[in-house]
Amino acid sequence: MFPFTESAVDRLDHIGEKQLLRFIQEWLGAANPPYPRGMGDDTAILPPPKRKHLLLTNDSLVWKRHFDETASASQAGAKLLKRNLSDIAAMGGHPLHAVLALSCGADLSLKWLSEFFTGMAECAQQYGCEINGGDVSQAEPGSFGATLTLLGEADQPVLRTGGADGAWIWASGSLGGSILGHHLDFQPRLSEGQWLAARPEILAMMDITDGLSQDLPKMIPDGLQARIDLSLVPVSDAARAAAQDSGKPAVLHAFTDGEDYELLFITRPGIDPQEFEAAWRKQFNHPLTAMGSLCSAPPPNGSAPSKVVGLDGGNLFEGEGFEHFRIQR
Amino acid sequence: MFPFTESAVDRLDHIGEKQLLRFIQEWLGAANPPYPRGMGDDTAILPPPKRKHLLLTNDSLVWKRHFDETASASQAGAKLLKRNLSDIAAMGGHPLHAVLALSCGADLSLKWLSEFFTGMAECAQQYGCEINGGDVSQAEPGSFGATLTLLGEADQPVLRTGGADGAWIWASGSLGGSILGHHLDFQPRLSEGQWLAARPEILAMMDITDGLSQDLPKMIPDGLQARIDLSLVPVSDAARAAAQDSGKPAVLHAFTDGEDYELLFITRPGIDPQEFEAAWRKQFNHPLTAMGSLCSAPPPNGSAPSKVVGLDGGNLFEGEGFEHFRIQR
Structure with a gap:
């Protein structure tokens, strides 16, 4: 749905900021707790967390970058929150509280915005977190950007680093082709995390947002490399469909497409992967795949050794994931 | 300083996101603690707070809305953090941790951005808080927006509501004319808060960001009104200078200009304001003024009674402050 309108009565500048804040409170409903824990002051007052560590993450959603008119407004609102929930999931954390900053043109449609907020609110209720407050700024007509900051907690947060020689490399779900729908319809893997x-058994974990080929190298300690059995990589149906259009191998899509929002993790050496997977399957219907392991990298011969290699030791696609800002050469 | 450039080597798209994150870490210096408390993962892992309540607030800084080329880049970076620090100050809180979301065009100048970050980092060090992480998104060329979310803590947070009949109304500092420089050079009143x-003695507190005429009504409970002695309102030298240009009374500038970032608070009825001010003066050189008190509003005769009146009971400027988005009629 297109977020902007010329209709005089459906635009943000028809109501002004005070009325907008009242509407937002209504749209958020039960996802926004009563003042002073919720909206009403510039600062939300929150109860202290119960677990040992606080988690703090933020992500943005920008019109024409992270969504376009093919997304419904409620999908866009839910996506912003789910991007953050996925970061908390990747730590094994529990989401608690969120604040939202909106930056939008005065021509933003109120109907669109109401669905954006109700989509976000439903998602907050589903995953047990609150939207406690936020901030609104006016920007150029035709622009919409939103930043959500999410606070969570964990007793034993899992870092993205911490692998060891012989450790197994796992992914939840299936990978690639998210542009065909998954980038809007994904489930943050909170219970799984x-x-x-x-x-x-867990040594390290992250969520896959920039594609396996970019994200996996971030997990690998110096002196080690990931050896991946390409035949085991969980290729999604969407990656196969994308491959039919692009003419590239489906496994390349599984490696280099972004926005999978699945968990990528490493378990300690010496465990029985079948036992581990059986324990997972008692809890979750969602697939789990061991697709390789960490091993010592060969000594550098001039250039740094590859971080991700195939069974034959050859470099695998590294650096072909999506990188913001960089000029394509 | 103008934030965008056509210089091929001074632009964001010259380096790409990975190198940008390395630069940001360098620019932040000691304001960014070591991983995993600081940058390196999508989520920062923080120690649990020591005080009873968590505080969570966010504010944005948008090019051409909150700053322009008359601001140095370091002033812009410091302003973003200080806007948030002022919200924590208004609760009587202590700032702890922050995350930053940048949304900017690929033509953003690296030199400008480095000064933006070092300005913010110096301010973080000065007020004892950390910049723990963040997020970067690409937006249209020529655009720059940043949202900072600040976490704080307090044992006894002060709300903006809680006044009572006969209570005194106070402001720190002097008010009005911030556009002449104060909107960049202000000090968040953390120690004072x-x-x-x-x-x-304290019943309620907030910081003045939208102008006294808009912010004071937010503090006043139903059935009460604020009776202000106009001759006592602390008018700034900048408000007097602005009045010379605008031809309006200086006190109108003190009431309706935004971005004072001073504390507005209410003390309980029956206290001796001279004693209270004397206690303040032992701690702070900064001025403090009792400029009126709360009293019962007259019974409504059709329309709601005015929230802010003069000594003669007449309505004072109400509603003339700045409101975002609203079409000026």
Whole structure:
């Protein structure tokens, strides 16, 4: 749905900021707790967290970058929150509180914005977090950007680093082709992340947002490399469909497409992967795949050794993921 | 300083996101603590707070809305953080942790951005808070927006509501004309807010950002009104200078200009204002003024009674402050 309008009565500048804040409170409903925990002051007053560590993350959603008119407004609102929930999931954390900053043109449609907020609010209720407050700024006509900051907690947060020689590399779900729909319809893997964080086998975890080829190297300690069995990589149906259009191998899509929002994690050496997967399957219907392991990298011969290699030791697609800002050469 | 450039080597798209994140870490210096408390993962892992309540606030800084080329880049960076610090100050809180979301065009100048970050980092060090992480999104060329979310803590946070009949109304500092420089060079009143929050006399507090005429009504409970002695309102030298240009009374500038970032607070009825001010003066060189008191509003005769009146009971400027988005009629 297109977010902007010329209709005099459906535009943000028809109501002004005070009325907008009253509307937002209504749209958020039960996802916005009563003042002073919720809207009403510039600062939300929150109860202290119960677990040992606080988690703090933020993500933005920009019109024409992270969504376009093919997304419904409620999908866009939910996506902004789910991007953040996925970051908390990747730590094995529990989401708690959020604040939202909107920056939009005066021609933003109120109907669109109401669905954006109700989509976000439903998602907040579903995953048990609150939208506690926020900020609104006016920007150029035709522009919409939103930043959500999410606070969470965990007793044993899992970092993205911490692998060891012989450790197994796993992914939840299936990968690639998210542009065909998954980038809007994904589920942040909160229960899965919490379950994994409590397992003694876990060494490191992250969520896959920039594509396996960009994200996996971030997890690999110096001196090690990831050896991936390409035949085991969980290729999604969407990646196969994308491959039919692009003429590239489906596994390349699984490696280099962004926005999978699945968990990528490493378990300690010496465990039985079948036992681990069986324990997972008792909890979750969602697929889990061990697709490779960490091993010692060969000594550098001039250039740094590859971070991600195939079974034959050859470099795998590294650096072909999506990088913001960089000029394509 | 103008934030955008056509110089091929001074632009964001010359380096790409990975190198940008390395630069940001360097620019932030000691304001960014070591991983995993600081940059490196999508989520920062923070120690639990020590005080009873968590505080969460956010504010944005948009090019051409909150700053222009008359601001140095370091002033712009510091302003973004200080806007948030002022919200924590108004609760009597202590700032702890922050995350930053940048949304900017690929033509943003690296030199400008480095000064933006170092200005913000110096301010973070000065007020004892950390910049723990963030997010970067690409937006249209020529655009720059940044949202900072600040976490704080307090044992006894002060709300903006809580006045009572006969209570005194106070403001720190002097008001009006901030556009002549104060909107960039202000000091968030953190020590003052913490001192006030610990005083038994305090009933309610906020910071003045939209102008006294818009902010004071937000503090006044139903059935009460603020009776202000106009001759006592602390008019700034900048408001007097602005009045010379605008031809309006200086006190009107003191009431209706935005971005004072001073504390507006209410103390309980029956206290001796001279004693209270003397106690303040032992701690702070900064001025403090009792400029009126709360009293019962007359019964409504059709329309709601005015929230802010003069000594003669007449309506004072109400509604003339700045409101975002609203079409000027």
